[in-house]
Structures are given as C-alpha cells and as structure tokens.
Amino acid sequence: MGQTFGCLQVDQSNAVVKEHFGRYDSVMEPGCHCVPWCFGYRAAGTLSLRVQPIDVRCETKTKDNVFVTVVASIQYRVLAEKASDAFYKLSNTKSQIQSYVFDVIRASVPRLTLDAAFEQKNDIAKAVEEELEKAMSAYGLEIVQTLIVDIEPDTHVKRAMNEINAAARLRVAANEKAEAEKILQIKKAEGEAESKYLSGLGIARQRQAIVDGLRDSVLAFSENVPGTTAKDIMDMVLVTQYFDTMKEIGSSSKSSAVFIPHGPGAVKDIASQIREGLLQATSVEHA
Numbered sequence: 001m002g003q004t005f006g007c008l009q010v011d012q013s014n015a016v017v018k019e020h021f022g023r024y025d026s027v028m029e030p031g032c033h034c035v036p037w038c039f040g041y042r043a044a045g046t047l048s049l050r051v052q053p054i055d056v057r058c059e060t061k062t063k064d065n066v067f068v069t070v071v072a073s074i075q076y077r078v079l080a081e082k083a084s085d086a087f088y089k090l091s092n093t094k095s096q097i098q099s100y101v102f103d104v105i106r107a108s109v110p111r112l113t114l115d116a117a118f119e120q121k122n123d124i125a126k127a128v129e130e131e132l133e134k135a136m137s138a139y140g141l142e143i144v145q146t147l148i149v150d151i152e153p154d155t156h157v158k159r160a161m162n163e164i165n166a167a168a169r170l171r172v173a174a175n176e177k178a179e180a181e182k183i184l185q186i187k188k189a190e191g192e193a194e195s196k197y198l199s200g201l202g203i204a205r206q207r208q209a210i211v212d213g214l215r216d217s218v219l220a221f222s223e224n225v226p227g228t229t230a231k232d233i234m235d236m237v238l239v240t241q242y243f244d245t246m247k248e249i250g251s252s253s254k255s256s257a258v259f260i261p262h263g264p265g266a267v268k269d270i271a272s273q274i275r276e277g278l279l280q281a282t283s284v285e286h287a
Contacts, residue, residue, distance in 0.1 A: 008035045008043055015083040019044040027083045047087055051077045051144050054094050056101040066114045066157050070105050071150040072128060074143065082140030089139045100135050104128045114153060121148040 009032050010016045016028040021040040028035075028043075035041045056072045074097055078086045090096055108124050109117055117124070129146035136143055153161070 006034060006036045006038070008033045010046075013049045015047045015049055015078070015080055017044045017047070017084060017087045018042070024084055024088065027080070029080065045087055047078050047083050049078055049080055049083075051075050054097055055149075056098050058102050058105045060106045060109045062109060062112055062114045062117055064113045067154055068109070068114065068117065069150075069152040070109060070124070070148060071152070072101050072105065072125070073145075073147045073149045074101065074128075074132065075145040076132075076136065076141050076143050079140050079142050085138070085140035087140075090141075093139075093141065096139070097132065097136065100132050101128055104131045114157075117151055121151065124148050 008016065008028065010028050010030045012030045014030060016033075018025045018028050018033075018035060019042055024044075025041065035043060052075070054074045054076070056074060058070045058072065059067065060070060061067045076093075076097065086093070104127055105124065108127050112120060125146045125148045128148075129143055132143045132146065
C-alpha cells in the first residue's frame with residue numbers, strides 16, 4: 001500500500017477500511033483509490049483476505065481421567081463483503097477463536113475415553129468447526145478448515161500404553177509359538193507311530209522269512225541225509241546260528257553286546273528249553 005498526494009494503492013488479497021472524520025465510510029478493494037485526507041478521509045487499517053492458520057493447544061481430560069493436550073489447527077479468512085465487521089467488532093481475532101476452541105474441546109473430550117478420543121478426532125474437529133462457523137460468521141470471518149492434528153497424553157500414560165501393547169503382542173507371540181511347538185510334537189508323534197508300524201511290519205516279514213527258510217532247510221536236509229530227524233536238523237541250525245552270532249559280535253571292536261551263556265554246549269540247553277516250552281504250551285491248549 002502506498003499513499004501519495006491523497007492517492008492510495010491497495011495490494012492484491014487485501015482490503016483497506018476507509019473512515020471519514022473517524023466514522024466508517026467504506027472498504028477499499030485492491031487497486032488505486034482517492035483518499036483526500038484534507039477532507040477528513042483516511043485509511044483506518046488494512047485487513048488480509050488470505051487464509052490464515054492458527055494452532056490452538058488445549059489441555060483437558062478424558063472420561064477415563066487421562067489428561068491430554070489436544071492440538072487443533074484452525075484455518076480462517078476474512079470475507080471481503082464483511083471486512084468492516086471483522087475490523088470493528090473484533091479486537092483480537094486469534095484470541096477469540098482460541099476461546100471458542102477451548103470451550104468446544106473441553107465440552108467434547110471429557111465425554112470420551114482416551115481410545116475413543118483418538119478414534120473420533122474427526123467428530124471433535126467437526127464439532128469445533130460448527131461452533132466456530134456459528135460464532136465467527138457474525139464477525140465477518142469464514143472458517144475454512146478445522147483439524148485435530150494431535151492428541152498428546154501424558155508421558156507416563158504413553159509409556160504405559162506402549163507397555164500394554166507390547167505385552168499383548170508378546171502374549172500373541174507366545175500363543176503362536178506354543179501352537180507351533182504343539183504341531184511339531186504331533187507331527188513327531190505321528191512320525192514315530194508310522195515308524196514303529198513299519199518296523200513291526202519289517203520284523204514280522206523277517207520272522208516269516210526265517211520260518212520259511214528253516215522249513216525249506218529241514219525238508220531239503222531230510223531228503224538228502226537219510227535217517228536224520230527234525231530235532232537233529234534244528235540242533236544243527238541253532239549251533240550254526242550261535243557261531244554266526246559269536247562271529248558277528250567279535251567282528252566289531254566297538255560292540256557292547258554280551259551273549260550269556262557263551263559256551264557251545266549251551267546251545268543244546270537252549271534248544272531243550274525252547275522245545276519244553278513249546279510242548280508245555282501245546283499241552284495246555286489241548287487240556
């Protein structure tokens with residue numbers, strides 16, 4: 001704005017209030033205007049028509065008695081057609097807006113818990129904006145946007161919330177770990193059961209093969225060596241297996257197996273005990 005010889009230049013996005021002998025006369029828009037100061041005209045003040053921000057920090061408490069600091073960002077501007085109201089009716093625009101913001105926030109937040117306050121920031125901002133629009137429209141101001149940019153609990157409260165969150169995550173992790181270990185144990189048990197089942201099948205087939213082999217050996221020996229009995233053949237087979245077993249044990253330097261009794265004559269005793277056991281079992285079945 002410049003003023004030379006009664007001429008006044010009003011810059012873009014500004015408005016100048018003109019008075020005549022101290023009384024409001026008009027609002028001068030951007031451009032060049034004649035202000036004959038000698039006739040009692042003067043420029044009383046300049047108003048910016050740009051959008052202006054104001055940040056308001058309001059301390060209050062929530063429904064669950066947690067003190068928080070709510071930071072609200074208000075964007076407003078002066079209406080060109082109501083510039084005179086904004087100039088004459090308000091002595092401190094920012095202070096007046098701050099008072100209304102305090103009033104709305106301290107009426108809204110105490111009805112909400114801390115978690116609800118974070119979740120309903122938009123509702124709080126809307127309530128502030130509606131109240132400001134009703135109040136500030138009478139003063140030639142337009143509320144462009146209202147934002148709740150931050151809700152800051154006390155440091156101790158934030159630390160406690162973080163600890164609760166960490167504990168909950170640890171609990172979930174422990175449950176997941178336990179479930180994983182449970183699955184591993186189940187799979188391990190299933191594997192062991194399957195292994196034992198297959199091992200049993202193998203042992204059964206091995207024994208069947210031994211029985212079939214012994215039967216074939218007894219029949220072949222009886223046919224080729226006349227006068228031998230099945231008892232003689234079984235004694236010979238047991239002696240042969242005995243020596244095979246002793247050879248197997250002696251061939252390994254790290255073997256820890258002990259065969260008792262270990263004399264060759266003990267094979268006859270073992271054979272006699274096996275036969276007697278079979279005969280007793282047969283007698284019991286017939287009785």
